[in-house]
Amino acid sequence: MSPLLAVADVGKRFRGLVAVDRVSFTVEAGDIFAVIGPNGAGKTTLFNMIAGVLAPNDGTITFRGERIEGRTPDAVCRLGVARTFQIVRPFPGLTVEDNVVIGALLHRTDMAVARRYARDILATLDLFEKRDFRASALTLPDRKRLELARALATDPKLLLLDEVMAGLRPTETDRMVDILRGVNRDMGVTILLIEHVMRAVMALAGHMLVLHHGAPIAQGRPEEVVRDAKVITSYLGAEATF
Amino acid sequence: MISLWGDMNRRGQVVVALALLLLLVAPLGATRYVLSVLTLILYFVYVGQAWNLMMGYAGQLSLGHALYVGLGGYVSAALWVHFGIGPWLGVFPAVAVAAAFGAAIGWLGFRFGIEGVYFALLTIAFAEFTRIGFDHIGFVGGAGGLFIPYEEQRLGQWWNLRGSQLFFYYLAFALAAAAVLLTALLARSRLGYQWIAIREDETAARALGIDVFRAKLKAVLISSSMTAIGGVFYAFYYNSLFPAQLFDMGRSIELILGPIVGGTGTVFGPVVGAFILTPLGEILISVTEHLGINAPGAKAVFFGLTLMTIIYLVPTGVWPWLSRKLGLARRRP
Numbered sequence: 001m002s003p004l005l006a007v008a009d010v011g012k013r014f015r016g017l018v019a020v021d022r023v024s025f026t027v028e029a030g031d032i033f034a035v036i037g038p039n040g041a042g043k044t045t046l047f048n049m050i051a052g053v054l055a056p057n058d059g060t061i062t063f064r065g066e067r068i069e070g071r072t073p074d075a076v077c078r079l080g081v082a083r084t085f086q087i088v089r090p091f092p093g094l095t096v097e098d099n100v101v102i103g104a105l106l107h108r109t110d111m112a113v114a115r116r117y118a119r120d121i122l123a124t125l126d127l128f129e130k131r132d133f134r135a136s137a138l139t140l141p142d143r144k145r146l147e148l149a150r151a152l153a154t155d156p157k158l159l160l161l162d163e164v165m166a167g168l169r170p171t172e173t174d175r176m177v178d179i180l181r182g183v184n185r186d187m188g189v190t191i192l193l194i195e196h197v198m199r200a201v202m203a204l205a206g207h208m209l210v211l212h213h214g215a216p217i218a219q220g221r222p223e224e225v226v227r228d229a230k231v232i233t234s235y236l237g238a239e240a241t242f
Numbered sequence: 243m244i245s246l247w248g249d250m251n252r253r254g255q256v257v258v259a260l261a262l263l264l265l266l267v268a269p270l271g272a273t274r275y276v277l278s279v280l281t282l283i284l285y286f287v288y289v290g291q292a293w294n295l296m297m298g299y300a301g302q303l304s305l306g307h308a309l310y311v312g313l314g315g316y317v318s319a320a321l322w323v324h325f326g327i328g329p330w331l332g333v334f335p336a337v338a339v340a341a342a343f344g345a346a347i348g349w350l351g352f353r354f355g356i357e358g359v360y361f362a363l364l365t366i367a368f369a370e371f372t373r374i375g376f377d378h379i380g381f382v383g384g385a386g387g388l389f390i391p392y393e394e395q396r397l398g399q400w401w402n403l404r405g406s407q408l409f410f411y412y413l414a415f416a417l418a419a420a421a422v423l424l425t426a427l428l429a430r431s432r433l434g435y436q437w438i439a440i441r442e443d444e445t446a447a448r449a450l451g452i453d454v455f456r457a458k459l460k461a462v463l464i465s466s467s468m469t470a471i472g473g474v475f476y477a478f479y480y481n482s483l484f485p486a487q488l489f490d491m492g493r494s495i496e497l498i499l500g501p502i503v504g505g506t507g508t509v510f511g512p513v514v515g516a517f518i519l520t521p522l523g524e525i526l527i528s529v530t531e532h533l534g535i536n537a538p539g540a541k542a543v544f545f546g547l548t549l550m551t552i553i554y555l556v557p558t559g560v561w562p563w564l565s566r567k568l569g570l571a572r573r574r575p
Contacts, residue, residue: 077451091442
């Protein structure tokens with residue numbers, strides 16, 4: 001069976017600066033795939049190319065057998081790729097519920113159906129009690145979960161998470177890990193995440209890719225990758241422990 | 243519609259029902275002057291609501307809505323004067339022409355990423371170009387204006403909009419009520435939610451699969467079409483059209499003050515705004531006349547000061563504040 005997402009020889013240059021240099025990897029349906037690497041390694045650029053924000057200079061991105069590189073973000077989302085933003089951007093003036101309703105309306109035309117679905121998702125993500133709050137009134141961890149809820153409401157096959165753990169305390173991180181596990185297992189959503197919090201990556205990822213200066217330096221199962229000498233020197237540091 | 247009514251709380255329903263009833267029976271007790279002011283108010287409710295859909299909901303600032311009023315008015319009036327085509331039929335080409343201009347502005351703006359104030363400049367530019375253009379189109383009278391002649395034998399032909407003040411009052415009432423209802427329905431529709439998402443955060447809206455270009459274009463098309471119908475009303479109510487008057491920037495501003503004062507992005511904001519501003523303008527005229535202040539612009543100064551005070555006191559509009567005070571809105575943490 002062909003993979004859900006296949007990134008092949010993708011490259012992106014900004015005025016001669018190589019941000020992403022011939023990166024290839026595949027994500028199988030049902031997997032949780034992590035992309036890690038130091039700041040400036042090209043993770044977000046790679047991510048933005050998959051999400052349709054940026055068009056790659058070279059290479060192809062194939063999602064469910066369809067080429068998606070260079071398409072617009074809304075077209076990519078309609079195909080089944082949802083994303084969250086590193087700096088969360090809920091619709092501040094709307095209620096929590098209406099934020100999620102907007103996502104749910106992508107594949108639902110009936111308002112009542114969309115609202116019911118939005119409430120289901122809010123319940124799954126522990127936000128149901130806060131559904132009438134304005135999004136701007138939420139705390140950061142709540143806003144992160146809201147952003148996740150909104151993305152899930154679009155019925156994605158693949159969920160792109162851009163540093164969803166950043167700014168969370170360890171207990172909140174563990175809660176998010178549990179939620180993401182549930183999303184992956186119960187809702188059947190494949191997850192591709194960019195993450196700095198190694199604790200979360202090790203708990204979640206089935207496979208991972210390490211980027212350094214825009215190029216892949218290691219790929220595979222987490223327990224293999226973290227023992228890789230290049231990864232340790234370039235990113236984790238010699239004394240990294242988990 | 244039923245769910246619309248059901249969503250309001252008891253007090254809200256009573257207030258809306260009372261207001262509708264009052265407006266329906268108003269002609270019984272109103273003088274001709276009061277009726278003309280009420281007609282003007284309802285006209286501003288209507289066009290303000292059209293603008294509100296585009297700015298208040300979809301977040302696209304148009305400062306050139308006079309363009310659509312003017313086009314609607316001119317097309318329908320010219321068809322009537324030159325070809326004897328009545329406004330009930332003429333309204334269709336009038337709407338089509340205005341919508342075509344709206345589509346052109348929308349396409350240029352949204353395809354090429356002209357946003358915010360630059361988009362507003364584009365709308366002003368179109369209105370100005372059109373004004374200059376109409377100054378030189380002899381067919382519609384050029385700068386000298388286009389007049390719908392007074393014809394004795396047509397008096398009372400309400401189907402040709404040759405009715406009395408009373409008729410125009412009820413027509414304005416129907417237009418305003420329809421606009422409010424349409425806004426309420428759109429606001430809770432899929433398209434309405436897409437507009438609000440775009441208004442709040444365009445990047446996030448795109449990431450949720452919303453075709454931003456299409457949604458914005460729909461907003462301009464609906465708004466310009468609605469406004470053009472207002473233009474048809476204007477033409478047959480006033481019977482005289484001058485480019486310098488119809489397409490003037492001041493006209494575009496006048497049209498948007500109601501929704502801004504009342505509260506953009508709300509269903510009743512443009513209603514409340516029009517009911518505050520139009521009478522205020524009338525009162526200021528009579529007060530300055532009474533006091534014998536003949537200085538040019540005196541009315542405008544007072545009007546401006548009042549506006550500033552209102553906006554300072556209730557920056558998000560009178561209606562959101564009022565509905566909170568009167569307990570008409572659902573409470574939100």
